[in-house]
Amino acid sequence: MPAAHVLSPEVIESAMRRALVLAAQGPEADENPQVGCVILDAAGETVAEGWHLGAGTPHAEVMALSKLPSDAKAEDLTAVVTLEPCNHTGRTGPCAAALVASGIGAVAFGLPDPGEVSGGGAERLRAAGIPVAGGFLEAEGRAFLGPWLARQGGGQRG
Numbered sequence: 001m002p003a004a005h006v007l008s009p010e011v012i013e014s015a016m017r018r019a020l021v022l023a024a025q026g027p028e029a030d031e032n033p034q035v036g037c038v039i040l041d042a043a044g045e046t047v048a049e050g051w052h053l054g055a056g057t058p059h060a061e062v063m064a065l066s067k068l069p070s071d072a073k074a075e076d077l078t079a080v081v082t083l084e085p086c087n088h089t090g091r092t093g094p095c096a097a098a099l100v101a102s103g104i105g106a107v108a109f110g111l112p113d114p115g116e117v118s119g120g121g122a123e124r125l126r127a128a129g130i131p132v133a134g135g136f137l138e139a140e141g142r143a144f145l146g147p148w149l150a151r152q153g154g155g156q157r158g
Contacts (some may be wrong), residue, residue, distance in 0.1 A: 007078055009136070011044040012108045015080040016137045019110075020144055022051040023060070023082050033148045035060040035083045039068065041102075042076040057120050061085055061095040065102050074103035082141050084113040084134060085121035096121035101127040107132045110141035 005051025015038040022036030032052060037060035038098040058066070061081055068074075079085075085095035085107065099107060107130060113119040122132045142149065 001087075005118070006042055007040060007044050007106075007108075011040070012078070012080055012133075012136050014084065015040055015044075016044070016047065016108070016110055016141075018049070019060075019080055019082045020137070020140060022049055023144065026052045026060075027054045028147070032059075033145055035084055037061045037064040037082075039064050040078045040079045040080060041072070042105075045075065050145065056091040059086065059092060059095045062092070062098050065098060065104075068128045075105045077104055078106040078108060079104050080103070080108045080156075083091055083145065084109045084111065084119065085125065086113060086115075086118040086138045087120040087124050088115075088118045094121065096124040099125060100130065104130060106130060108136050109134045110136050111145070112139045114149065 019036035019038045024032040025125045032055050038046055040063045046067060048064045048067040049094040050060045052060045061079060079099060085099055086096050087096045094120050107125055112134060125132045
């Protein structure tokens, strides 16, 4: 059974709180958002963490994936990310593609990526058969990313 169906909303929200703390370690005034990622095993225990260090560096999901223990079974893991995984190639590749390639079992995110180019990661993950759920601590994530969202026009992708 995929991890998304095993972990409770409370476990996901707790991991999301940790992901927001991790995200705060990234640069505030960067062109890219401050994003944090916590990867949980099927028991809800943290197995890896990551955050975005700034433009041109690996994104939070890629950093967390790089820290997975060698014996981790990706299909049993859930990535909890403060912002929907990106779906475009800029200076780095799309996080949604990295998650698909990893074989991750499920993804939970806080708020949707508002970008016309960068958004759509959830759809890419679902198309690959990965369970995805959004909206976890969305208000907290929106408040945290307020300055970046304002620079993006503040809106949601239509």
